[in-house]
Amino acid sequence: MRRRTIGSVLVGPSLLLVAGCYSGATQLRTSALAYLYPKGSPAIPPSDVQLKVPVRVGVAFAPSGATWQDTFTEPQKIALLTRLADAFRGREGFESVQVIPSNYLSAGGSFDDLDRLAAAFGIDLVALVSYDQFQFHDSSRWSLAYLTIVGAYVIEGEENDTRTLMDATIFDIASRSMLFHATGQSRVRAESTPIDASKVNREKREEGFELAMSDLIRNLDSAVAGFQKQAARGTVRGPGTPKIEVRDLETGAARPAAGGAGALAIPELAGAALLALLGLAARRRRGAGPAA
Amino acid sequence: MDARSFPWVCAAVTAACAACSALPDGGVALEYDRAGLCAGSIWRLLTGQMVHWTARMAWIDLSTLLLLGAWVEGRSRRRLVLALALSAALVGAGVHLLLPDIERYRGSSGLGSALFVAGALDLASAGRPRWLRRLALLGLLLLAAKAAAEYWTGTPLFSGPLPAGVEVVPLVHLLGGLGGGLACVVRSRRPSTADQGTGGKCGGA
Numbered sequence: 001m002r003r004r005t006i007g008s009v010l011v012g013p014s015l016l017l018v019a020g021c022y023s024g025a026t027q028l029r030t031s032a033l034a035y036l037y038p039k040g041s042p043a044i045p046p047s048d049v050q051l052k053v054p055v056r057v058g059v060a061f062a063p064s065g066a067t068w069q070d071t072f073t074e075p076q077k078i079a080l081l082t083r084l085a086d087a088f089r090g091r092e093g094f095e096s097v098q099v100i101p102s103n104y105l106s107a108g109g110s111f112d113d114l115d116r117l118a119a120a121f122g123i124d125l126v127a128l129v130s131y132d133q134f135q136f137h138d139s140s141r142w143s144l145a146y147l148t149i150v151g152a153y154v155i156e157g158e159e160n161d162t163r164t165l166m167d168a169t170i171f172d173i174a175s176r177s178m179l180f181h182a183t184g185q186s187r188v189r190a191e192s193t194p195i196d197a198s199k200v201n202r203e204k205r206e207e208g209f210e211l212a213m214s215d216l217i218r219n220l221d222s223a224v225a226g227f228q229k230q231a232a233r234g235t236v237r238g239p240g241t242p243k244i245e246v247r248d249l250e251t252g253a254a255r256p257a258a259g260g261a262g263a264l265a266i267p268e269l270a271g272a273a274l275l276a277l278l279g280l281a282a283r284r285r286r287g288a289g290p291a292a
Numbered sequence: 293m294d295a296r297s298f299p300w301v302c303a304a305v306t307a308a309c310a311a312c313s314a315l316p317d318g319g320v321a322l323e324y325d326r327a328g329l330c331a332g333s334i335w336r337l338l339t340g341q342m343v344h345w346t347a348r349m350a351w352i353d354l355s356t357l358l359l360l361g362a363w364v365e366g367r368s369r370r371r372l373v374l375a376l377a378l379s380a381a382l383v384g385a386g387v388h389l390l391l392p393d394i395e396r397y398r399g400s401s402g403l404g405s406a407l408f409v410a411g412a413l414d415l416a417s418a419g420r421p422r423w424l425r426r427l428a429l430l431g432l433l434l435l436a437a438k439a440a441a442e443y444w445t446g447t448p449l450f451s452g453p454l455p456a457g458v459e460v461v462p463l464v465h466l467l468g469g470l471g472g473g474l475a476c477v478v479r480s481r482r483p484s485t486a487d488q489g490t491g492g493k494c495g496g497a
Contacts, residue, residue: 259345259394259395259396259397259398259458259459260324260387260391260394260396260397260398260399260458260459260460260461260464261344261345261349261397261398261399261401261451261454261458261459261460261461262341262353262383262397262398262399262400262401262402262460262461262464262465262468263344263345263349263352263353263399263401263448263451263452263454263460264352264353264356264401264404264405264465265352265448265449265450265451265452266352266450267434267438267449267450268352268356268401268404268405268408268435268438269352269355269356269359271408271431271434271435272355272356272359272360272404272407272408272411273359274427274431275359275360275363275408275411275412275415275428275431276359276360276362276363276411278415278424278427278428279363279366279367279411279414279415280363280366282415282418282421282424
């Protein structure tokens with residue numbers, strides 16, 4: 001009896017380990033701030049912004065430091081950036097939006113990197129997309145069935161929880177000022193067999209990015225509207241932040257924001273002409289004298 | 293037309309507005325700018341009504357001003373000055389106090405509306421012929437209806453293209469019209485010797 005107890009104490013945990021009852025997490029992460037302000041670099045104070053509309057925008061992912069860890073492939077990034085570029089296109093004040101592949105940016109390249117991009121692509125603003133994706137892996141109690149070998153093929157005992165945060169930050173390259181940003185997030189859960197775990201994890205990572213980008217694009221409207229409202233008041237993000245002046249690209253004239261017009265239309269002009277003519281006719285009929 | 297009856301005031305005001313609108317910087321220094329006004333540029337309350345966003349807008353506003361101004365001045369120069377002064381004050385105060393979301397404003401439609409109301413009231417109160425009176429009242433009604441519809445729906449009617457971020461403000465038409473009406477009422481109650489017999493009060497002819 002005692003021997004059986006000792007055996008169960010030793011074998012039990014071993015079985016659990018063999019069956020794959022473990023927890024773990026993987027993280028994919030990039031940061032626009034880490035790209036623009038790498039460690040040791042001094043903070044560059046933003047200057048006042050002078051935008052010449054319509055502006056030309058480049059969209060790019062902030063480069064990640066450790067590329068060998070990053071399973072977020074370039075084609076996926078380009079596809080997501082294209083969606084973001086489409087969301088910018090057609091908006092008032094945006095002339096062109098270009099997708100910039102990751103290999104044009106170097107980790108820690110800072111604003112010098114952006115200056116080169118501005119010259120090469122002819123852009124005024126850049127939308128730097130950062131992401132932070134955590135993927136949690138857990139094995140459920142069903143993973144004990146993996147011991148049967150067949151169970152590893154049919155029992156979905158692997159749990160996957162993918163949480164993604166994506167943020168697009170728009171910078172004015174010339175002034176080094178951040179104009180606005182929009183954030184999107186997603187959470188995707190899945191279960192899989194250990195045989196398919198790697199494939200499902202990869203699919204869920206992609207789905208997490210897709211959903212986070214969709215959320216980001218939805219939030220872009222309010223971010224742009226908020227920026228336009230602030231710009232109308234003359235500053236980027238309220239008192240204490242850089243001043244902003246919007247000028248027309250062609251004429252150079254200050255572009256109005258929240259402007260009002262006291263404008264009459266053709267009907268009023270026609271009415272005025274009719275009124276004046278009738279008044280003149282009536283006056284002649286009466287033979288009125290000159291005004292006082 | 294002798295020199296005395298020439299509408300000098302109207303011509304001068306229209307010419308000044310045209311000159312301001314034709315400034316090379318687009319009248320930036322003269323437009324109503326809330327921030328500039330708060331910084332002490334008080335003249336913008338008035339000069340904002342002398343500059344325009346587009347050439348089309350300037351053309352229609354100033355043509356209306358010239359046509360109606362010449363007519364009203366022909367009837368009474370004092371009434372013209374009073375209508376312009378009252379409407380300019382009402383529009384300037386209205387934009388600043390009643391429209392806090394408006395950061396910049398340009399246009400002389402308030403002045404045009406004032407002269408429209410003053411001219412129409414003058415015709416309407418003249419009494420003869422009767423069809424002219426009805427036509428003047430109809431014109432007033434249509435002007436008020438258009439301004440009210442634009443105000444309540446927030447959609448300008450028949451307005452031409454304006455720069456991005458600029459919207460027609462119907463409230464200034466109502467305020468300008470009010471200024472024109474007040475000018476008629478004031479002149480009707482306090483006729484001057486010079487105006488008597490020449491339409492000094494609305495319908496006084």
